[in-house]
Amino acid sequence: MAEARTPETVEATGAADKAADAADEATMEDFIQLNKQRAATYGLLSRLYRVEIDEELLEELRGMRFPAKTGSDEVDAGYRLIAQYLSNAWDNSVTDLAVDYVRTFIGHGVDAFSAAYPFESVYTSEKRLLMQEARDEVLAIYRAAGLDKQDSWKEGEDHIALELEFEQILANRTVEALERGDEDEAFSLLTTQKNFLDDHLAAWAPMMTSDMRRFAKTDLYRGLAHLTDGFLSTDRAFLADVLADNDEKR
Amino acid sequence: MTHDSTKFNLSPSDELDEFDPLADGADDEDADAADGLAAAPGSAEGALAHASDNGRPAPADERPAEERTADLLASMAPRRKVLLSILAHCFEPRPVAQVNALVDELQQNNFSVYSAANLCALLEKAGALERVTADGQPADDVESEPRVVVVDGVEYLEAGDPVEVCWLATDAGRAAVEADKPLERLRDLLDHDAAYLPIYKRILALCAAEGGAKTPDINAAVDNDLLVQKPRFYAPHFVDKLEKCDALAWQKAWVVTEVGRAGLEMLADVVDKPANGTKTPATADEKE
Numbered sequence: 414m415a416e417a418r419t420p421e422t423v424e425a426t427g428a429a430d431k432a433a434d435a436a437d438e439a440t441m442e443d444f445i446q447l448n449k450q451r452a453a454t455y456g457l458l459s460r461l462y463r464v465e466i467d468e469e470l471l472e473e474l475r476g477m478r479f480p481a482k483t484g485s486d487e488v489d490a491g492y493r494l495i496a497q498y499l500s501n502a503w504d505n506s507v508t509d510l511a512v513d514y515v516r517t518f519i520g521h522g523v524d525a526f527s528a529a530y531p532f533e534s535v536y537t538s539e540k541r542l543l544m545q546e547a548r549d550e551v552l553a554i555y556r557a558a559g560l561d562k563q564d565s566w567k568e569g570e571d572h573i574a575l576e577l578e579f580e581q582i583l584a585n586r587t588v589e590a591l592e593r594g595d596e597d598e599a600f601s602l603l604t605t606q607k608n609f610l611d612d613h614l615a616a617w618a619p620m621m622t623s624d625m626r627r628f629a630k631t632d633l634y635r636g637l638a639h640l641t642d643g644f645l646s647t648d649r650a651f652l653a654d655v656l657a658d659n660d661e662k663r
Numbered sequence: 664m665t666h667d668s669t670k671f672n673l674s675p676s677d678e679l680d681e682f683d684p685l686a687d688g689a690d691d692e693d694a695d696a697a698d699g700l701a702a703a704p705g706s707a708e709g710a711l712a713h714a715s716d717n718g719r720p721a722p723a724d725e726r727p728a729e730e731r732t733a734d735l736l737a738s739m740a741p742r743r744k745v746l747l748s749i750l751a752h753c754f755e756p757r758p759v760a761q762v763n764a765l766v767d768e769l770q771q772n773n774f775s776v777y778s779a780a781n782l783c784a785l786l787e788k789a790g791a792l793e794r795v796t797a798d799g800q801p802a803d804d805v806e807s808e809p810r811v812v813v814v815d816g817v818e819y820l821e822a823g824d825p826v827e828v829c830w831l832a833t834d835a836g837r838a839a840v841e842a843d844k845p846l847e848r849l850r851d852l853l854d855h856d857a858a859y860l861p862i863y864k865r866i867l868a869l870c871a872a873e874g875g876a877k878t879p880d881i882n883a884a885v886d887n888d889l890l891v892q893k894p895r896f897y898a899p900h901f902v903d904k905l906e907k908c909d910a911l912a913w914q915k916a917w918v919v920t921e922v923g924r925a926g927l928e929m930l931a932d933v934v935d936k937p938a939n940g941t942k943t944p945a946t947a948d949e950k951e
Contacts, residue, residue, distance in 0.1 A: 478819035481811060492820060496809035499822035503794075503802075504759035508780035560673040578673055 441591065448588045451651075454644055455581035461637055462518075462531055463574035465511040475499050487643025494636030513631045520628070529624035533571035536617040547571045551613060555579060558605070573621065576614050580606055580648075600659050607652040615645050728790025728835035735789040736839060744909060745769050746782060747843050749792070750836040756795050756829035759783075772914050783830060791836035794828050802828045845909035845922045852908055853929060861935040862890060862901055867910065867919055867927045868935075875916035878902075888937055 460470065479492035520528025525541035534545035548571040555561060555570060560582065562570055583606045590599035618641060625638035724731060736743050745766060752765055766779035777785075786792040794802040807823040832840070853860060865884055869876040878899075885891060885898035905911040910923035919927070 475822045478812065478814070478821055479809075481818040481820050493809070496820040496822055500807040500809045501825050502822070503825060503828040504763060505780035505783065508778065508784065512784075555673060562673060575673060582673060 445588055445591045447651075448584050448591065451648060452581050452584035452588065455577050455584060458637075458641055458644065459574045459577035459581060462572070462577065465514045466507060466633075468507055471499075471502060471507060471510075475502060483643075483647075485643040485647050487639050488647060489643075491636045491638070491640025491643055494632040494639060498632035498636065510631060510633060513629055513634050517625055517629045517634050529621050529628055531573040531621060532569055533573070533576065533613060533617050534569065536620045544569050547613070547617075551576060551579075554609060554613075558583070571613075573614075573618060576609075580609065580614065583609075600656065603652055603656060607649070607656060610645065610649050610652065615649050618642070618645055728833060729838055731789040732786075732791040732835045732839045735785060735791070739785070740907075742775060742777060742782065745773075745775075746786060747840055749779075749782060749786060749830070750832045751840045753792060753830045753832040754837060754840075756797055756799055756831045758797075759828050759830060762830050786836065789835075791833055791839060792830050793833050795831045797827055797829055799831065802826065846925055849905075849908040849910050849922055849926050850929065852904055853926070856904070859890060859896075859901065860930060860933045861937075862888065863905065864927070864930040864933050864935045865937075866898070866901055866905060866917075867923050867930070870911055870917045870923065871919045871927060875914065875918035877916050881917065 466474075474495070479496050481489065481492070483489055483492075517529055518531050520530075522528075525535065530536075530541075530543075532543055533547040533551065534543050535541045537547045538545035548569045552570045555575075558579070560579070562575065566575070568575075583602050587599045587602045587606075590596070590602060622638040622642050626635060629635045629638065726734075736746060739746060748769055749762060749766060752762060762783060763779035766782060783792055787794065796802055796805055805826045807825050809820040810823050812819050812821055853863060856863070862885055866876075866881055869881055869884060881902060882898045885901065891897070902911060902917060905923065905926075906913070908922060908926075909920055910926050911917050912920050
């Protein structure tokens with residue numbers, strides 16, 4: 414039903430529309446920024462799990478600022494532990510971290526319970542084996558998104574570094590979609606991210622981070638366990654909120 | 664946070680245009696071929712990590728530090744000299760970077776998978792080295808805290824300035840250095856191998872020349888000597904023994920050390936007349 418408008422109300426409405434547009438623009442800018450930050454955090458987590466920390470990354474980490482009060486106790490605890498470690502880094506830290514990486518993620522036992530194995534298959538298969546159904550599933554999801562592992566990657570596709578990187582790539586694609594004004598594509602990508610989190614990352618990573626807390630000896634990897642838990646949980650809630658809001662608008 | 668991964672391990676695939684994810688999986692050969700448990704590592708870092716535990720507290724090695732240090736030196740015989748050099752260098756607190764540089768120099772011509780950090784970590788574990796501050800306080804007692812900074816009203820943590828860490832030899836470490844008497848080992852060797860004194864003298868003399876001696880030259884000077892025919896020994900057998908006494912060192916050629924020069928003095932009276940005359944390489948070839 415059409416509504417009759419006086420010139421005053423039209424003017425007022427026009428101003429309000431402009432203000433609303435400006436507010437939407439500001440909100441959209443914030444939303445894009447937020448997704449860039451999500452992508453960056455996924456990227457950082459992925460890198461920390463992918464291989465041992467080298468001198469270059471250690472220096473980069475030492476130059477970073479970590480938010481002290483994010484609203485998530487787990488994230489705050491993670492950042493504090495990591496900052497604590499970095500505050501006491503020394504010339505042989507890279508070696509210490511390499512030793513801790515091996516101890517935490519590779520271990521030395523043959524009972525499949527000797528480390529926090531960074532593979533989804535280990536935590537979701539009865540016999541804790543590599544290359545099980547979870548790997549096939551995530552590989553299919555990657556391929557459905559037009560992605561495949563590079564030849565240089567010799568581990569299974571359900572390694573946590575790749576699952577985090579998948580979320581990073583989708584978050585970056587979301588940013589690109591938002592920047593070109595394609596909101597449908599952006600929300601489709603956010604839905605994929607949420608589903609992947611629900612069905613994969615968030616379903617098993619907490620079990621791995623629980624093991625990390627047992628095996629890791631350095632504050633950096635202990636902090637990484639907290640940060641991963643806190644960030645995945647926060648991101649899951651964020652995606653649920655964003656997608657619920659979007660559904661309501663529609 | 665600005666970190667972003669620029670080296671993705673996932674990349675857009677050109678071959679996936681016709682890919683049907685629902686049809687995938689069952690016939691993936693890799694999946695069946697690669698079944699197995701997580702692999703064990705083979706690096707020095709792996710060895711150090713394995714020396715620890717299985718998520719449970721490792722049983723503490725309660726043997727005295729002297730015993731653990733002796734054990735380490737014996738089990739890492741090829742690195743013995745480097746380990747002892749680290750300890751000798753650290754009779755006073757030495758910055759870690761300085762010790763690392765020393766080890767790199769010592770291993771310049773003698774590559775090892777063990778880095779300076781690995782070797783120092785092993786010595787620390789054995790109780791021969793400890794991490795201290797520049798004024799000798801245990802480094803673990805001094806902890807630097809992250810800095811809290813506020814930017815645009817938001818609180819952040821920044822890495823604080825770390826305390827400079829030094830290595831210092833413990834009493835056990837010093838004792839190990841003082842117990843190491845290469846000259847005595849050389850003397851014992853020469854007493855024990857008295858029949859081969861001319862051979863030892865010949866090798867030391869060759870290596871005392873400017874620029875040292877290359878392995879083929881030493882082999883040519885020794886391998887055809889009648890003294891080493893029965894029982895059959897080759898030059899590397901003697902070179903190895905001299906090296907273990909710190910009388911020879913490899914610096915892209917075998918060169919004599921101070922201990923080696925002292926050894927030459929000990930052998931001054933030995934007459935080195937090649938028994939039979941060392942065969943020429945040509946003669947050796949003919950024999951083959």
